[in-house]
Amino acid sequence: MATGLDQSVEGPARDVPTVPDEPDATPRRRWWDGRTALVAAGGGLLGALLFLVAYRGMPDDSYITLDYARNVVEHGHWGLTPFRDANSATSPLNVWLxxxxxxxxxxxxxxxxxxxxxxxxxxxxxxxxxGRSVGVRPPLVAGLTVGLLVTSPIFASVVGMESFLVAATLVGVARYAADRRAVAAGILTGLAVLTRPDLVLPAVVLVAVLFLAQAPRPWLRALLAVGVGAAVTLPWHIWSWFVLGSFVPDSLIIKTGGAFPGGEVFGNGPLFMAERWPIPMLVVGVVAGVGVVSIVASAVRWARGADRLLDRVVVAAGLAAAAHYGAYAAMGVSSYIWYYCPSLALLTLCAAVGAADLRARVTGAVVTGLALVAGVGVGNQVALGVPWPHPSIFGNWASAADYLNAGRELGRALPPGQSVLAPGEIGTLAYGCGCDIVDQFSDRARLMAIVDARVAEAGPVGAALLRLNFLHAERGPLEAPDHILTYRVGPGPGWPTYVLGRGAGHLVLE
Incomplete structure (x- = not known):
């Protein structure tokens, strides 16, 4: 039994430099067998089940990503529509996949x-x-991590976006950084940044803590990991800077415009969400709370001198989650649901590892409790129907089905060569109509008007960074659209819409 848990046993042998820098290859080869295939199959099955109940209710931003992917396949064109260049896809890796x-x-x-x-x-x-590296049961850690992610109301609300890739790449960084495998950790760091540019912060925190928080400190290997990550991600960003006109995706400019009505921002967003969606947010809060308890427990053990890789991994993941959450809260950005996924994914990993580390009876009780909480979340969501028309946490003005129907009819009604201004949400309408529908996500001229206003409001450093980011952006005249598509509350002429919490509405072409 000791051979299977060699990296969690305390003692001087574990601190020999060759152990953390180059983990024994034999256990890794033994693990890469039928058990890996079973774990992968189980994780894939959970993802498939989520997709089968969620595919008809994907949010509008998921269709923005799909628009980019479809346009590349059908037109060889990077843009939200076939008619205009754009760079508003937040996750190039998600688009490529x-x-x-x-x-x-x-x-x-x-x-x-x-x-x-x-x-x-x-x-x-x-x-x-x-889990194998830190000395707890691998299937349990895998089942808890993926099971809690796919049943999380927040993650279930963003199927089709990059949020599950966020979780996967951060778990991958933690997995390889825990074994101090510099090249592999660096590759996953680069892929994380290609998933979302803001993941550079939690990924580097994971690498720094897990490489450098315990002697011997392989500084060169830590720098190698960061360098490999940069080598993976920089070619795309440099190409994007020169060819697409911005070093980072335009959505990071569009979506960081400040508070929602009522003063709702990222930092206080969960409080507003708890008022709107109490049961789903209770589920999220319990899982996050278990993760926080695991972080505190590991931090206390580490401070008291316990020398375990498991505690370092949990603390590293907790610090990475806090760094991402704190950075977004400090910026005062809007409380978009998917912005919480990086910190929530890391807290979920902490909850899974912490639960697996408890004594058998306690682990069983915690796992049972988490399963019951996840079941409440699932029941709350499937009560809307299977497949559901929209998830339980949903902020769009219309369901995907209503937007697709309106988009298809809009495509038939719009004369060839004419443009239409989007009503404020564009992804699903653009997918349905295949027309020249414009707003800041699809039209760089409209985006640059926002950028100019942001530069005027920013301080010297912020303005300089914005100018640098858009140094190679092409500027064209802002053209008036031929038509305007407007969303209005309540029943009326045009294309009807309905979602729980917002009620009836309609889209009118003017």
Whole structure:
């Protein structure tokens, strides 16, 4: 039994330099066998089940990503519509994977399912391997991590977006950084940044803590990990800077415009969400709370001199979550649901590892409690229908079905060569109509008007960074649209919409 838990046993042998820098390859080869396939299959199955109940109710921003992937496949064009260049896809990695899924399946929505299944399968494998490294039961860590992610009301509300890739890449960084495998940790760090640029912060925190918080401190290997990550991600960002006109995606400019009505920002967003969606947010809060308890317990043991890799991993993940959450709270950005996924994914990993580390009876009780909480979340969501028209946490003005119906009819009603101004949400309408629908996400001229206003409001440093980011952006005249599509509350002429919490509405073409 001791051979299976060699990295969690305290003692001087574990501090020999060759152990943390180059983990024994034999256990790794033994693990890469039928058990890995079973863990991957279990993770993939959970992703498939989520997709089957969520695919009809994907949020508007998921369709923005699908629009980019479909336009690359059908037109060889990087843009939200076939008519204009844009760089508003937050996650180039998600777009590339969806392109592969479309080429395999021929259907963009099916591609979402293929990517989700592959992502949850990889998350399960990396979580299990992390569990093996820290000396707890790998299948339990994998099952808890992926099970809590797919049943999380927040993650379930953003199927089709990059949030599950966020979880997978951060778990992958933790898995390889825990073993101090510099090249692998660096590759996953680069992939995390290609998933979302802001993941550079939690990924580097994971690398720094897990490489450098325990002697011997392999500074060169830590720098190698960061360097490999930069080598993975910089080619795309440099190409994007020169060719697409911005070093980071335009959505990071568009979506960081400040508070929602009522003063709701990222820092206080969970309080507003708890008022709107009390049961889903209770589920999220319990899982996050277990993660926080695990972090505190590991931090106390570490401070008291316990020398365990498990505690270092949990504390590293907790610090990474706090760094991401704190940075977004300090910036005062809007409380978009998916902004919470990086910190929530890391807290979920902490909850899974912490629960697996308890004594057998206590672990069983905690796992049972988490399963019951997850069941409440699932029941709350499937009560809307299977597949659901929209998830239980949902902020769009219309369901995907209503937007797709309006988009298709808009495409038929709009004369060729004419443009239409989007009503404030664009992704699903653009997917349905295939027309020249414009707003800041699809039209760089409209985006640059926002950038100019942001530069005027920013301080010297912020303004300089904005100018540098858009140094190579092309500027064209802001053209008036031929038509305007407007969303109005309540029943009326045009295309009807309905979602719980908002009620009836309608879209009118003017």
């Amino acid at each position: 969806l392109i592969g899924g479309i080429l395999v399946s021929g259907r963009p929505v099916v591609a979402v399912g293929l990517v989700l299944v592959a992502t949850t399968a990889l998350t399960a494998v990396w979580a299990a391997q992390l």
